[in-house]
Amino acid sequence: MRDGVEREFAEFYDATWGRTLACTYAMTGDLGAAEELAQEAYTRAWARWSQLTAYEEPGAWVRQVATRLAISRWRRSKVAQAWFARNRQVPVSAPPDETSTALVAALRQLPEAQRRAIVLHHLGDLPVAEVARIERCPTGTVKARLSRGRAALSLLLVDQDQNGTPSHV
Amino acid sequence: MSEIHESDLDRAFAALTRELTTRSSGPGAPAAVATVRKRRRRRVGVVAFVAAAVVAGFAAPSFTGGTHAGPAGSSHALPTSAPLSASSLTEATRGWTDGLQELTEANSAPLDDLSVPCLDGPDFPQTQAERSGHRMFVTDGGAMVNAGFNDYSNDPAIPDQWTSAMSALMARCGAHLTESTYGDVTLAHGAAAGTPDQDVIELWLAQVGDRVATLIVMGPATVAPADAAQAVTRVFLAAVQEESSYETTSQPLDAPHPEKLTETPARAFADISLEQIQGATGTWSEDWTNESSPQLTTLPCISGSWPAENRFDGSARIGDRGTLTFAVTNEPVHAIDTILTSLSTCDAAQWTVHRIDHTPYDTGWASYEGGSVFLAVDDHTVASLRVSGLEVPNGAVARQMIGLLKDALAHPTSEFGTS
Numbered sequence: 001m002r003d004g005v006e007r008e009f010a011e012f013y014d015a016t017w018g019r020t021l022a023c024t025y026a027m028t029g030d031l032g033a034a035e036e037l038a039q040e041a042y043t044r045a046w047a048r049w050s051q052l053t054a055y056e057e058p059g060a061w062v063r064q065v066a067t068r069l070a071i072s073r074w075r076r077s078k079v080a081q082a083w084f085a086r087n088r089q090v091p092v093s094a095p096p097d098e099t100s101t102a103l104v105a106a107l108r109q110l111p112e113a114q115r116r117a118i119v120l121h122h123l124g125d126l127p128v129a130e131v132a133r134i135e136r137c138p139t140g141t142v143k144a145r146l147s148r149g150r151a152a153l154s155l156l157l158v159d160q161d162q163n164g165t166p167s168h169v
Numbered sequence: 170m171s172e173i174h175e176s177d178l179d180r181a182f183a184a185l186t187r188e189l190t191t192r193s194s195g196p197g198a199p200a201a202v203a204t205v206r207k208r209r210r211r212r213v214g215v216v217a218f219v220a221a222a223v224v225a226g227f228a229a230p231s232f233t234g235g236t237h238a239g240p241a242g243s244s245h246a247l248p249t250s251a252p253l254s255a256s257s258l259t260e261a262t263r264g265w266t267d268g269l270q271e272l273t274e275a276n277s278a279p280l281d282d283l284s285v286p287c288l289d290g291p292d293f294p295q296t297q298a299e300r301s302g303h304r305m306f307v308t309d310g311g312a313m314v315n316a317g318f319n320d321y322s323n324d325p326a327i328p329d330q331w332t333s334a335m336s337a338l339m340a341r342c343g344a345h346l347t348e349s350t351y352g353d354v355t356l357a358h359g360a361a362a363g364t365p366d367q368d369v370i371e372l373w374l375a376q377v378g379d380r381v382a383t384l385i386v387m388g389p390a391t392v393a394p395a396d397a398a399q400a401v402t403r404v405f406l407a408a409v410q411e412e413s414s415y416e417t418t419s420q421p422l423d424a425p426h427p428e429k430l431t432e433t434p435a436r437a438f439a440d441i442s443l444e445q446i447q448g449a450t451g452t453w454s455e456d457w458t459n460e461s462s463p464q465l466t467t468l469p470c471i472s473g474s475w476p477a478e479n480r481f482d483g484s485a486r487i488g489d490r491g492t493l494t495f496a497v498t499n500e501p502v503h504a505i506d507t508i509l510t511s512l513s514t515c516d517a518a519q520w521t522v523h524r525i526d527h528t529p530y531d532t533g534w535a536s537y538e539g540g541s542v543f544l545a546v547d548d549h550t551v552a553s554l555r556v557s558g559l560e561v562p563n564g565a566v567a568r569q570m571i572g573l574l575k576d577a578l579a580h581p582t583s584e585f586g587t588s
Binding site: 006009010012013014017018019021022025026031035038039042043044045046047048050103104118122123150153157 | 198
């Protein structure tokens with residue numbers, strides 16, 4: 001019985017891993033960190049699998065958790081960076097991963113708030129209101145960030161195309 | 170400025186997803202399952218620890234988080250004393266949780282779904298209760314009730330510390346405790362609603378004289394409705410007054426099974442004396458003094474680093490800077506690694522960890538600018554010596570300290586003098 005449930009979870013994992021990883025990768029730009037965050041989301045999913053199977057789209061739940069973890073990590077990183085800055089240490093954040101795709105490279109050029117809004121809404125499948133709750137801002141602000149973020153992405157991806165860098169669009 | 174079209178963006182993200190899928194298949198579902206099982210063992214062990222207060226050897230508390238309000242209103246009448254039972258809890262929680270059964274290995278599977286990470290690594294009073302009882306119950310739906318009853322006649326200061334520590338713990342979980350009085354019993358109650366990362370957790374804490382008792386409910390779908398909360402209060406208060414509550418203990422999940430304990434009886438170890446440490450380490454220990462204070466050595470992140478299945482058998486104070494503990498463990502192979510790995514990720518202090526050798530004893534030590542811990546484990550006992558305040562020892566000193574621990578483990582009879 002337990003084996004059957006674990007098999008079901010493994011199938012779910014295999015089917016949804018890529019999109020979850022895309023969420024965390026788009027948020028962090030670091031594939032190693034992205035894998036850690038995505039795996040943690042699946043760990044939490046298994047811890048409540050019996051409830052998740054009743055959901056219409058358990059994958060959306062996992063992506064929400066993964067993106068929240070990525071935001072949490074980002075906030076902790078900001079605190080850590082501030083501390084290190086005060087103590088005149090070298091920055092702790094890693095440079096962009098060399099494996100970044102054109103899209104992620106473009107996302108990383110967006111202001112943080114716009115990038116989070118884009119990823120949470122378009123990759124994480126979160127409604128605007130939920131993004132606003134997570135970001136602790138009005139829905140209008142999220143809508144504005146989405147709009148500006150998409151506009152900036154459009155320009156960045158066009159620039160990459162013109163420079164010969166393959167775009168996903 | 171024109172926006173990228175949403176459908177284009179969706180296609181772009183789909184392409185990114187495909188690309189990443191070819192790059193990484195992840196650690197895999199079995200790894201997630203294994204992690205959950207490991208955490209469950211730790212969590213249940215931690216909760217067992219919270220309720221049973223078998224705490225000798227854990228880090229000293231930082232009693233800073235009291236968030237409970239003052240007593241509210243006049244005293245209520247106490248219910249008649251009665252033991253806690255699955256049936257009484259089931260009746261009290263009717264309409265809130267499924268029926269409760271005493272926790273056993275056979276009905277523990279639903280606990281796989283339980284997620285209360287805020288309970289990890291609590292800091293609680295060190296003193297072993299003079300008497301304690303501990304009961305654990307579970308529902309088919311995965312909710313759990315964990316009740317502990319502790320009599321601290323041996324150290325009346327502890328109940329106040331417990332209340333502060335539990336308040337801090339519940340605040341970490343997102344709940345605030347409010348107090349009320351029932352006769353001579355002070356009752357604190359609070360609940361934290363569930364989040365995507367954490368199940369509902371609800372606490373009742375009673376303090377009367379030298380006694381303190383907790384009842385923690387984890388994992389129900391919602392916090393208790395008012396009528397259920399009141400019913401649980403009465404069942405709990407009845408058990409608080411019941412003498413047998415302080416002497417009745419369930420078999421905690423993942424604790425050593427009775428047959429294992431029979432196979433590995435707790436051994437008595439003599440304390441390591443201050444003189445032995447001074448003899449072994451020379452000038453490093455010059456600063457130690459003889460001190461009979463019962464306080465245990467406080468070091469950051471030690472409490473969360475012990476394997477939860479440990480059953481601590483006692484501790485000894487050495488000088489004014491050290492504490493020696495011996496603990497039974499179910500997983501001797503991993504015990505030192507677990508502790509050192511946890512210390513290496515400690516946020517509160519910059520621990521440097523060292524593994525010295527792996528046979529015949531797994532040993533290691535860790536230090537930061539404020540203290541050190543030396544560790545050795547044999548087939549089922551972890552010996553540790555914590556030292557605070559002295560400078561970071563060099564490797565030779567560390568080996569000498571660990572040598573004392575290894576000798577102690579190898580000679581459980583009283584070959585050492587006591588401090």
